[in-house]
Amino acid sequence: MDSIGIGLAGFGTVGSGVYKNLEANRALLAQRLGAEFEIRRIAVRGLAKPRSVPAPAGLFTTDLGELLTDPEIRVVVELIGGIDAALPFVRDAIRAGKIVITGNKALLAEHGAELFQLARERRTPIFYEAAVAGGIPIIKTVREAFIANRFESIHGILNGTSNYILTRMTDAGLDFADALAEAQSLGYAEADPTLDVNGWDAAHKAIILASLAYGFWVRSEDVYVAGIDRLTRDDVKFAAQLGYVVKLLSTIKADASSAIEVRVCPTLIPKSHVLASVHGVFNAVWLRGDVVGEALFYGRGAGQDPTASSVIADLAETVVALKSPRRCYGFTSHDLYGKLKPSEDAVSQFYLRLLVDDTPGVLAQIAGILGDAGIGISSVIQPESHEPGPLPLVLMIHDATFGRMRAAAAEIAALGCVKAEPTLLPVENFT
């Protein structure tokens, strides 16, 4: 039986999960694959750290370079995270002819164009199932299972921490801060939750998905990203009154002229849509292909074991990849699409929440600004308030571009009767 030597870079949550599960299901994997994996070296930052998963001391090294000089190591698995150490390591690994498996979404979102170009030149593949949506095999699905399709749209709930917080804000009426604290106490959010709640963790995944689906590399600076950290429980409550739930939604869409929009932000979606039923830390991806129609993929988006499941699936790919040229090296550029729509030009319906003086003429002023901008209002609700002072006012807005809508919202914000920064969220009805 073939034995494939592996170098494992990183032995944190996911790295030790890969080791543990390769051991636990070793016989089954060997039977299914006709090949065995041998972890020959594990690179870590410090040797003294106690390990929750035991592994022979002789495997460990603090020198990443040792994974590249061992000719028996054919595959390196990069699970160190971040960019500073991972980028030069992955570059060197490709140059050394190693197959690279990585779960590093930030690395690929920021440096994928360079790394995949290098991989093509060196004819050595990069696999990255674990980088997007944990245990959900969405990379394989977009790359292989739906290869016959032009993707009309891809909508994802790609950050479990945000989804947990939003679920609790919705179901228990918690404030953002309280829901975040609860998520942290349960281990669903890290001590520094910045990348989770500011939308960038999800955005990195959306950039990778969009680039794979549309065959050109989407630059992170061109993507509109907003997190859930400024959302209030009032927004969640008003959305519910209107028949919606708020999700941190990654939206990837092609328009009729094949321009692609990519954005990640809190978005109102109808309660009846299947994505509205994705609760807690689960992730999901809702796709529309021109051939396959609609499909949904749902599962655990993070965690030691689900992510390890995806890394091991990538390891299984190397058995074939080592024997024969790949049809691609992890990302195929094609020229059917190729341009990103400026985020200001994307069209959406909107939810606009204002805090306004309780005086006559306020709605007329606001409606006047929207009317002058050619923006239609589909409904207005003035939620009940039992407190004195300014009142919330919620407007649902017909299709408008983000650019025009933002300009109008800024103009409204400058009115004397508007007492706080407006909250502007897109509404996605999946039509």
Next chain:
Amino acid sequence: MDSIGIGLAGFGTVGSGVYKNLEANRALLAQRLGAEFEIRRIAVRGLAKPRSVPAPAGLFTTDLGELLTDPEIRVVVELIGGIDAALPFVRDAIRAGKIVITGNKALLAEHGAELFQLARERRTPIFYEAAVAGGIPIIKTVREAFIANRFESIHGILNGTSNYILTRMTDAGLDFADALAEAQSLGYAEADPTLDVNGWDAAHKAIILASLAYGFWVRSEDVYVAGIDRLTRDDVKFAAQLGYVVKLLSTIKADASSAIEVRVCPTLIPKSHVLASVHGVFNAVWLRGDVVGEALFYGRGAGQDPTASSVIADLAETVVALKSPRRCYGFTSHDLYGKLKPSEDAVSQFYLRLLVDDTPGVLAQIAGILGDAGIGISSVIQPESHEPGPLPLVLMIHDATFGRMRAAAAEIAALGCVKAEPTLLPVENFT
């Protein structure tokens, strides 16, 4: 660019869909794959039949054998359906060294063991994504994406016709016959809907899924199969009162001793479970793996385009498969599992609906039989009836084996106070 010659057997709904979509997305596919497909021959039963999808007349033949003698045809796509013609054709194709792609669930469920053995001997793969759940890539997922996993359970809604009928019985209170007639008028059920409504279409798919997941071939005669054709709208209504919906559920489960149970029958599932939200003609598969945890895959289970999407994905696989030995030939036997649990030994909760005389002592007699059999009752409802004569009586039953429960139900049916054949359905709480 490589060009791969294809022989297409069958030009009905799916066959013409494959042809149409290969043409429509030809340039995109070529860019993604670095290879092109050339359909060199299309075998049909009669040349005179009008075609909804146009193709050059010179491609057509009525001789299946022509697909096997052309050395430029490397891949044959079997979409003729049924077993009589398909079985000898697929056998001959494998012997001729052709890669086989098939969407024929009955063929694989009944003759998969023989065909995959032959494929292994001849070292030529069989691909069959289109045979199970139409456009949902569940075969690829079980075979590749979740290769690291022992499958704890796989639950599927695998027949869109049945699911449409059940959805209408639930949402509109229709009788089975009326819902079936509606499905037929909408093209969701065939003129002869037997295999759809008697459970065997779903059972063929469950057999293929179970065999792939557990590495031994499940024989159709060992699988308990019941359809929705004896279900009444009262059952659907009583289930709803109890917090359940009725689905034609394919249940595949491994127990602690690695024995596998496979059954397909109308089953009560909690309204809150995600599978309860799979409406109309959609299919879904809910999996539990020991590494990945829970995952759901949802999409269109039939239809020209979704099924063609899966056939074309299999065609894409042949690009690599033609260049290098496969790690398997479409099905990998392994010895981790290997035995099917007799269906009588499977344990479940149950729903038992009786029609009984409205006289004192009836419940005591029924409870006595269950008690003597060691079967516990979790709840009893006597739904209101405004008609004279016998009354419905619904019992929810704690865990019991199918064998013991069926014996008790037969004893109950023989009571003088029981006026009709009992309806016995398993209840799946996914715990």
